[in-house]
Amino acid sequence: xxxxxxxxxxxxxxxxxxxxxxxxxxxxxxxxxxxxxxxxxxxxxxxxxxxxxxxxxxxxxxxxxxxxxxxxxxxxxxxxxxxxxxxxxxxxxxxxxxxxxxxxxxxxxxxxxxxxxxxxxxxxxxxxxxxxxxxxxxxxxxxxxxxxxxxxxxxxxxxxxxxxxxxxxxxxxxxxxxxxxxxxxxxxxxxxxxxxxxxxxxxxxxxxxxxxxxxxxxxxxxxxxxxxxxxxxxxxxxxxxxxxxxxxxxxxxxxxxxxxxxxxxxxxxxxxxxxxxxxxxxxxxxxxxxxxxxxxxxxxxxxxxxxxxxxxxxxxxxxxxxxxxxxxxxxxxxxxxxxxxxxxxxxxxxxxxxxxxxxxxxxxxxxxxxxxxxxxxxxxxxxxxxxxxxxxxxxxxxxxxxxxxxxxxxxxxxxxxxxxxxxxxxxxxxxxxxxxxxxxxxxxxxxxxxxxxxxxxxxxxxxxxxxxxxxxxxxxxxxxxxxxxxxxxxxxxxxxxxxxxxxxxxxxxxxxxxxxxxxxxxx
Amino acid sequence: xxxxxxxxxxxxxxxxxxxxxxxxxxxxxxxxxxxxxxxxxxxxxxxxxxxxxxxxxxxxxxxxxxxxxxxxxxxxxxxxxxxxxxxxxxxxxxxxxxxxxxxxxxxxxxxxxxxxxxxxxxxxxxxxxxxxxxxxxxxxxxxxxxxxxxxxxxxxxxxxxxxxxxxxxxxxxxxxxxxxxxxxxxxxxxxxxxxxxxxxxxxxxxxxxxxxxxxxxxxxxxxxxxxxxxxxxxxxxxxxxxxxxxxxxxxxxxxxxxxxxxxxxxxxxxxxxxxxxxxxxxxxxxxxxxxxxxxxxxxxxxxxx
Numbered sequence: 001x002x003x004x005x006x007x008x009x010x011x012x013x014x015x016x017x018x019x020x021x022x023x024x025x026x027x028x029x030x031x032x033x034x035x036x037x038x039x040x041x042x043x044x045x046x047x048x049x050x051x052x053x054x055x056x057x058x059x060x061x062x063x064x065x066x067x068x069x070x071x072x073x074x075x076x077x078x079x080x081x082x083x084x085x086x087x088x089x090x091x092x093x094x095x096x097x098x099x100x101x102x103x104x105x106x107x108x109x110x111x112x113x114x115x116x117x118x119x120x121x122x123x124x125x126x127x128x129x130x131x132x133x134x135x136x137x138x139x140x141x142x143x144x145x146x147x148x149x150x151x152x153x154x155x156x157x158x159x160x161x162x163x164x165x166x167x168x169x170x171x172x173x174x175x176x177x178x179x180x181x182x183x184x185x186x187x188x189x190x191x192x193x194x195x196x197x198x199x200x201x202x203x204x205x206x207x208x209x210x211x212x213x214x215x216x217x218x219x220x221x222x223x224x225x226x227x228x229x230x231x232x233x234x235x236x237x238x239x240x241x242x243x244x245x246x247x248x249x250x251x252x253x254x255x256x257x258x259x260x261x262x263x264x265x266x267x268x269x270x271x272x273x274x275x276x277x278x279x280x281x282x283x284x285x286x287x288x289x290x291x292x293x294x295x296x297x298x299x300x301x302x303x304x305x306x307x308x309x310x311x312x313x314x315x316x317x318x319x320x321x322x323x324x325x326x327x328x329x330x331x332x333x334x335x336x337x338x339x340x341x342x343x344x345x346x347x348x349x350x351x352x353x354x355x356x357x358x359x360x361x362x363x364x365x366x367x368x369x370x371x372x373x374x375x376x377x378x379x380x381x382x383x384x385x386x387x388x389x390x391x392x393x394x395x396x397x398x399x400x401x402x403x404x405x406x407x408x409x410x411x412x413x414x415x416x417x418x419x420x421x422x423x424x425x426x427x428x429x430x431x432x433x434x435x436x437x438x439x440x441x442x443x444x445x446x447x448x449x450x451x452x453x454x455x456x457x458x459x460x461x462x463x464x465x466x467x468x469x470x471x472x473x474x475x476x477x478x479x480x481x482x483x484x485x486x487x488x489x490x491x492x493x494x495x496x497x498x499x500x501x502x503x504x505x506x507x508x509x510x511x512x513x514x515x516x517x518x519x520x521x522x523x
Numbered sequence: 524x525x526x527x528x529x530x531x532x533x534x535x536x537x538x539x540x541x542x543x544x545x546x547x548x549x550x551x552x553x554x555x556x557x558x559x560x561x562x563x564x565x566x567x568x569x570x571x572x573x574x575x576x577x578x579x580x581x582x583x584x585x586x587x588x589x590x591x592x593x594x595x596x597x598x599x600x601x602x603x604x605x606x607x608x609x610x611x612x613x614x615x616x617x618x619x620x621x622x623x624x625x626x627x628x629x630x631x632x633x634x635x636x637x638x639x640x641x642x643x644x645x646x647x648x649x650x651x652x653x654x655x656x657x658x659x660x661x662x663x664x665x666x667x668x669x670x671x672x673x674x675x676x677x678x679x680x681x682x683x684x685x686x687x688x689x690x691x692x693x694x695x696x697x698x699x700x701x702x703x704x705x706x707x708x709x710x711x712x713x714x715x716x717x718x719x720x721x722x723x724x725x726x727x728x729x730x731x732x733x734x735x736x737x738x739x740x741x742x743x744x745x746x747x748x749x750x751x752x753x754x755x756x757x758x759x760x761x762x763x764x765x766x767x768x769x770x771x772x773x774x775x776x777x778x779x780x781x782x783x784x785x786x787x788x789x790x791x792x793x794x795x796x797x798x799x800x801x802x803x804x805x806x807x808x809x810x811x812x813x814x815x816x817x818x819x820x821x822x823x824x825x826x827x828x
Contacts, residue, residue: 065701085703101698103691105818114691115702118684 014077016041016200017062017093017169021071024057031057033224034071039169044191044201046211046232049221050244050443051414055204058221059171062202063095064088086117094167096158096175102146108157109142115161125164133160136190151302152183159190170194171202176210177469180300181504188214208237222246245444252451252476255459261291264463265344265432266325270318270332272311280304280487282311287482287489289463291431294454295492296478297467298503304487305467306349309436312465313346314339327431337372343431345369347421349440349467351414355421358410362402363387365409366394366424374428394423398449415446422450426457433457436467451477471500485509530774531658535666536732538770540565540724540741542669544748545755545762546676547720552752553680554713555693555706556604557821559615561721562745563622564596568725570630573736576729577633582641586665586726593722594715596622601711608823619745627738634736641665641731663731665723670763672720677759689713693817696824706824721745750799756806756815769795 015038024032032054039045049055060066062073064082073080075091082088085095102111109126116125126142133140138156146154155175162170172191176184191201191214205211211218211232218232220243227243270285282304289295299305310316311324311332318324318332325331326342334342346369348354356365367387370376376386391406398419402412409417418439425433438454439447455477458464467484468474474481480492483506490506544561551558571592576585596618604614641663644650650660680686689709692699696706724744729736747769754769755761776791806815 064703085701089703097701101695101701103694103698105694106687106691110687110691113684113687114699114704122684 015039015074016076018074019058019062019071020074022058022061022068022073023070024054024061024066025069030224032061032068035221035226037219037226037229039200039202041168041200042195042198043217044195044203044215046215046218047202047204047221048208048211048218048240048244052223052443053221053244054224055221056173059095059173059202059204062088063093063171089117089165089167092166092168093171094162094165094169095171095173096155096162097173102154102157104147105145107143107145108140108149111146111157112142112161112164116164128164129160132164136160136163136193137186138190151300152179155179155187159187163194167199169200169202171204173204174206175203176205176207180507181471181500182508184210208232208240211240212237220244241444252448252455254455254477258292258459259461260293261461262328263288263325264291264327265289265312265434265465267312268323268325270308270311270323272307272316272318274307275316280307282307282487285487285489287492289432289465291461291463292458293480294458294464294466294478296474296481296495297465297484297489298471298474298481298507299467299469299484300507301469303484305436305484307487308484308489309346309348309434309467312434313344313348340369340372345425345428345430345433347425347433347435347438349436351417351421352410356409356417359408361406361408362391362412362420363406365420366390369424370428390424390427391420393427394420397427398423398453415442418442419446419449422453426453429460430457430462432463432465434465438466438468439470439473440468447473471503475500483507528654528657530778534767534771534774535658535662537773538766539666539669540727540732540744541748541751541769542673542763542766543665543727544721544724544745545751545766546669546672546759547717547724548748548752549755549757549759549762550676550680550689550720551710551713551717552820553693553757553817554689554710555696555817555819555822555824556710556714556717557611557615558597558600558604558618558714558717559612559749560596560600560618560622560745561717561748562741562743563619563625564593564718564721565622565725565728565745565748566626566739566741567596567622567629568593568722569728569740570626570633570725570736572722572726573633573636573638573729574629576638577636580638582638582730585638585730586723589726589730590719590722593718593720593725595718596722597714597718598711600718601714604823605707605710605714608825610823611821623739630736630738634738637735638730640734665727665731673759673763680759690817693819696819696822700824700826706826710824721748724748747795750796753816754795754799754802756802757817768798772798 017039019035019037021034021036022032023030023034035058047055047058057066061068064085064087073082080091103114109129112129113122113125129140129142138160140153140156140160146157175187179187194201203215212235215232217229218240219229220227220240222244232240266288267285270282272282274281280303285308287295297305311318314334314336321330321333323332326339326344329342331339331342352358357368364387367376367382370390376383388406394400400416400420400423402416412420422435422438435454438450442450451473454464454466466474466478475495475498478495480494481498481503482492483490483503485507486509493502544565548558548561568589572585572589575588576582600614600618603609604611643661643663646660650656680690688704692704692706692709700706725741728740751762751765751769754765772791772794776788779786779791780788
């Protein structure tokens with residue numbers, strides 16, 4: 001264990017919040033193992049770690065949602081026992097959740113009221129809501145229902161709700177995961193201001209550059225244990241990542257040269273109305289993807305990526321068959337299986353429930369996408385040997401770790417299940433692979449394996465379309481990047497020209513200028 | 524004139540149990556629990572209410588017995604569906620089947636007995652105004668109670684913090700839990716309220732509608748109440764309109780048969796359900812966003828601790 005004192009001098013003698021040997025056991029599994037953490041006033045303290053490192057459990061314990069099995073909390077030097085979030089709030093601990101804890105069919109004001117303790121009347125609360133949101137530059141309309149709001153606005157509700165309790169200590173769980181770079185910058189301004197007001201912030205993020213820029217101190221967790229507390233400004237992103245993972249992460253290597261061949265996936269002026277009221281209307285989407293190419297689609301979630309995936313995979317049919325062309329054949333009206341027979345493969349974002357049937361075995365899940373082509377079904381009977389063989393091949397090729405040969409899909413960890421799903425599709429040797437959020441919620445090691453697999457697939461001549469919220473990932477693996485905004489797809493930029501700033505502007509919907517430049521660059 | 528008044532009076536009487544049961548179910552469903560056991564809770568409520576009233580001679584004690592029986596039945600449901608996180612649809616259906624059998628057992632010794640039905644309000648002169656006097660001021664207490672209950676539920680859901688929390692549990696139980704609200708406890712209270720209302724609705728039948736108990740006397744009213752909740756798109760105001768509409772259909776069906784109109788009675792009995800389907804289609808077409816149904820309705824919640 002390594003402990004370097006943080007660079008910033010502390011303004012008070014005792015830490016605001018301490019966890020002392022905090023341990024949380026779930027059965028035989030140790031989610032948190034004797035974690036000591038000190039957070040001082042006027043400090044932005046980063047909490048880093050891979051998925052499953054125990055960050056969420058730790059902050060849940062600090063917010064009173066989870067009771068520690070052993071060890072405990074100190075608040076301003078005094079032992080503190082929390083039986084629930086309302087007690088944490090009463091002390092001055094606020095939390096902004098990663099998966100928004102909002103109620104879609106209630107109004108903004110009602111959502112905020114639910115996060116407060118109800119000592120003031122609804123009318124007073126609404127007035128104060130407007131005052132707080134204005135003074136921090138986070139505008140909100142209290143009367144609107146949440147389902148009508150964008151992701152950025154939803155996060156604003158969470159932050160304003162936390163601020164209305166006037167917290168001394170604020171926990172933010174991956175607040176920038178869903179924001180454009182510009183929205184993230186605005187958030188940092190707010191956070192700096194909160195810090196200058198003397199508040200302490202515990203900041204969870206996967207984005208190491210961001211942590212180095214914003215945070216004064218970082219505590220790194222791995223496998224439920226504290227690895228180190230350090231000054232992130234004195235570290236590099238690579239050294240932080242090494243501490244998080246424990247080993248060097250393999251660098252993803254693109255093939256030296258790839259042959260760009262014929263167009264394998266073409267979209268011609270696709271327009272599609274949303275099926276459900278929360279959906280996005282796809283408008284005038286056109287693009288061409290050739291063999292050997294990887295096209296990345298960036299964009300803030302909820303700008304039509306899901307709808308585009310559904311249209312490409314055949315979960316929704318286009319009115320005009322010619323709008324989607326797979327391997328030179330008009331496919332807009334074809335079913336999922338027919339598209340698979342043309343050589344297309346699809347990996348949706350949601351692993352459990354969309355990518356796999358959670359309670360079915362891996363071999364059965366292999367059959368679900370593999371039945372259209374190949375030898376898994378013969379004369380109407382399932383060839384069990386072939387389905388098991390598909391599982392074994394995916395396991396070997398992509399290092400899928402599981403307890404037995406053919407377990408239920410739900411029993412695999414996120415990263416291993418994702419490796420299985422991507423492997424299942426890649427081993428079918430697709431001509432076209434459409435993949436959505438390939439490494440969402442996957443640990444760094446598995447992410448590297450998956451990205452490498454996509455690069456290898458393109459090198460073998462397939463056309464790969466990747467939708468992701470992670471700009472770094474897209475920049476790492478794509479040849480060209482396009483941005484989705486409000487159901488429209490921008491022209492694509494060669495990755496070399498696609499700076500984070502340019503993409504960020506497109507993701508926020510601004511600048512036709514950039515679009516025109518991109519056009520010029522394309523032709 | 525006489526006939527119109529008679530029809531309106533019988534419509535009110537037929538609608539009241541529907542309104543009572545549906546109000547309770549609306550609160551339960553708003554908290555995110557789908558309790559398909561309404562019919563079962565009603566029929567047990569009916570049997571216990573008649574027994575209570577017959578033994579004590581008091582309509583009020585009878586009604587309280589009915590409510591109490593409904594609550595007990597709903598607690599059985601809550602223990603299974605909330606405590607043990609069993610599938611709500613299966614548990615609700617089982618509760619109905621159980622209730623029908625249990626009520627036969629409880630009510631067996633009361634079959635053939637009679638009681639004096641619940642008295643009707645009578646304000647001198649006012650209640651004697653032709654037509655409206657009798658209709659507005661000459662009902663039994665249950666009718667007024669059911670309407671007051673709807674107003675109270677509306678006030679609770681939309682004007683009180685507790686109601687907001689209850690709706691929040693029905694919209695997203697994960698969020699409600701993360702904010703520190705005891706989702707299962709709130710849902711249990713909502714289910715118990717639903718049970719009390721269903722028990723009261725069942726009690727209405729032998730205490731006011733017909734002054735005797737026969738097995739199976741709820742005759743599918745619990746199912747109509749369930750359809751009614753959907754028909755009203757989970758809004759208390761529309762519940763009143765829907766209840767009287769469905770009540771009217773039931774009564775008109777009898778009169779149509781009596782008048783020898785050649786519409787099969789089976790078709791008429793299916794009208795409430797048909798109307799529910801049509802309303803659902805219209806609602807989903809008209810809606811621009813959001814969801815009319817409580818978003819977490821019927822889903823199992825297991826808090827992690």
